[in-house]
Amino acid sequence: MKTTYPVLLLAAAMSLLLACNDDDTATNPVLPVQAQTVTNLPADPTTPSSTTGQPPLSTGKYTLFNLRDNKTVANTDSASTKWDIGFRGTSIIVNGGPIRSGQGGAYVHTGTFDELTTLPTSATFAQDQSPSSLAIPAVSGAGWYNYNSSTNLVTPIPGRVLVIRTGDNKYAKVEILSYYENAPAAPTSANRSRFYTFRYLYQPDGSMKLN
């Protein structure tokens, strides 16, 4: 048969390729990246001022966070690529767009954190265009949370994963777990808000593989 030879050749080439891959992993082991959980990250919490009856006070500043190092970055470094995401109230910002210094971006993926193992190459990342037009919409129901006007509670929407491109072109996935201090199972309006608990996975090798 005329086709036999090319098929055999292809098979040989494939096995060679796979063997090479095996060699690569054997000689160059890549540690699987681990998901990490951040608890009680303050996002400009308010200071209660029940005595005056005035609206509670806050600083208006974003809490900036570096995903690679799993630590906060001083707000004075906001015009740098030292940070990847920032939190203030229900607004989450990324380090990319006309109003930022980095090359980052983000989009909201519908699905579970664990099932999102590889980003599609077709993924398009939005950027922070202006304070009122963020990559992750700060609108109830449209971004990462729902706001209930009768209970006055902010609830992270289950099945929403924030896919982040960092300021230096690495990828990460983030799932917000709670907006309240100590992540109570059933928050009430008595719980202090603007405290993020989230888990995330950061891929340091620049690939779109997120597990």
Next chain:
Amino acid sequence: MLSILLLLAIEQVPDPVVDTSRTQQLDPVVVTATRTERQVGSLPMPVTLIGQRQIRQSGSLRLNDILREQTGLAIVNDHGQGLQVQGFGPDYTLILVDGEPLVGRTAGTLELSRLTVGNIRQIEVVKGPSSSLYGSEALAGVVNIITANPAEGMRGSLSGRYGANQTSDLTTDVSLRSGKTGLYLFGNRYQSGGYDLSPETPGTTVSPFLNYTASGRLTTSFGPRLKLGISGRFFTEQQDNSLATVDQRLVSGTGRVRDYSINPVLTQQLTDTWKLTYRYYHTGYSTTTKLAYQDTQAPYDDSYFRQNFDRVEIVTERTFRNRHYLTLGAGYIGEGVEATRYPGRQQFSTRYGLAQFEWQPSTRLTFIAGGRFDAHSQYASQFSPKLSARYELNQTLAIRASAGVGFKAPDFRQLYLNFDNAVAGYSVFGTQEVGAGIARLQQQGQIAEILIDPGRFGAIRAESSVAVNLGAVLDLRKAYDIPVRISANLFRNDIRDLIETQVVARKTNGQNVFSYTNLSRVYTQGIELDGSYRIELGGSQLTVSSGYQLLEAKDKAVVSSIRNGDVFRRNPETLLTERVNLSDYGGLLNRSRHMANVKLFYELTKSGVSASLRGIYRSRYGLADRNGNLILDEASEYIQGYTTWHLTAAKTIKKITLQVGVDNLTGYTDPSFIPTLAGRLWYASLRWDWATTKSKSN
């Protein structure tokens, strides 16, 4: 419990109706289903009839007391106690008094406790859409309250009742008839001290209130072919409110509700087979609320709401060959509303025409075809057809089917509301106001971001549904002389363009601006079973009846999202996300999958003794989302199911009847979630019936 009820429902069934032993072979007559007088058993659509006798034996005082005991009906609490029929909320059932609509809904709910049952002759409940006869709101069904007519001679009654929670009721009526003219007058005073299910918190669960109802009817005839009836009604209520705000400050003050109506009806019998009815109806409804903080006396709520409704209608009925009936009608409705939360005075008008033909090709087969066209000043015209048929296989078994379209017009609130919640900071605008409202907020610098072009909200459509009801009635009375009657009805309603709140813009204070838009498509479907069995033992009779409804009411968009695997929930303990399965979805909030009742009415005619025991069961129903996905899918999001038992016993000596009773025998309460369910309530009443001429008294 449920299985016992089911067994009862299937094995034995009666119709727990009005009629006494004297008239038990006669099927009672209803008017609501076809707008003509028809025997309830001969109709091709599901109709429930509640007679005066059942109302009295049940010790009911207000309309909600008696409706909650009927199969397939639930009383739900949302800005008042309203009626849920076939899984539809209170907005979708039209409430009529003598064929004329009651107005005055709060957030869609018509408070049923506004109506005393003292002057009611019978209540007719038609399930399934009846917009083909009644227009807007008759989407889930129609409840028609038929009030008493002047009786022969002169008679009257006086009754008083006192019970727990300092609840008292005084009712009197008098009926006169002389020659061609009759007069019926009725008065009622109802007062309650309210109750507090959670004394540890400030404010009361239900505040004390007092209300009065007066109604009357004058009937007369001008010659043998022309009859005039004039009915009127007046209701006023005052409630002394006391409640706690979110920040635990005490607020108190009064709320007043008032409604009145006048309804002349002229009936002209042109020939034996041709009748004309001219109706005019005027009604008004108003509320005023004045609440102030107790500490500072600063106003908390100072608002009013005034609504009026006028209707003229001409209906002609022709009979052909004694068994085919043609009904044609036309009318005009003018409505107006003025309120604190609406800009200026808003007015609507509707012109409509209706036609219905009832065709009986044989004595065992009936077809009814009808339709109504409503042309409205504020939204697109509606055509609502309905077709129904009934076939009697034999004396024992009849099957019936009906299909129809129902609609509900956008109400004043959805069109004209203009409301800024000063406490929470959000705003709500009706579709006609949202443009101006957003512009105003923008000028004030309150808008952070517009999410949907306000111009898109103008063209709101009426909500509409297509419904099918299929049923069978098994009646062993005629053929076998066994007093058992069983009926079953399968229903399916597909509703489109449900009007819901939609976020239009985000305010700088982080709150939203809402308006209304046509959003969801939902369906409700289920089965309803009813049965009754009458046992006669010497001079006594026991009627056992039971009913059951299985209901499923779901949002179609949610169902398809779950199918696509796009709905998730967060485990409250681990905070991890999992996918929701279709079997987890509990459907729309506030709907019980199972509802059942069992009722025993006992009567020992000779000694004037009667008693009743009624049990009403509601399975768990959804309260609110708790796990972040906005749908009902987890056990903690439900209010648990419950059964209430009600007991009465009465003894009549000559013209005096003494009745004692206990509502909610087991004292079941759920203070956090069912504030309308007071605990165990006892009462005793005394009733005196008098008549100056001998006539058939009840």
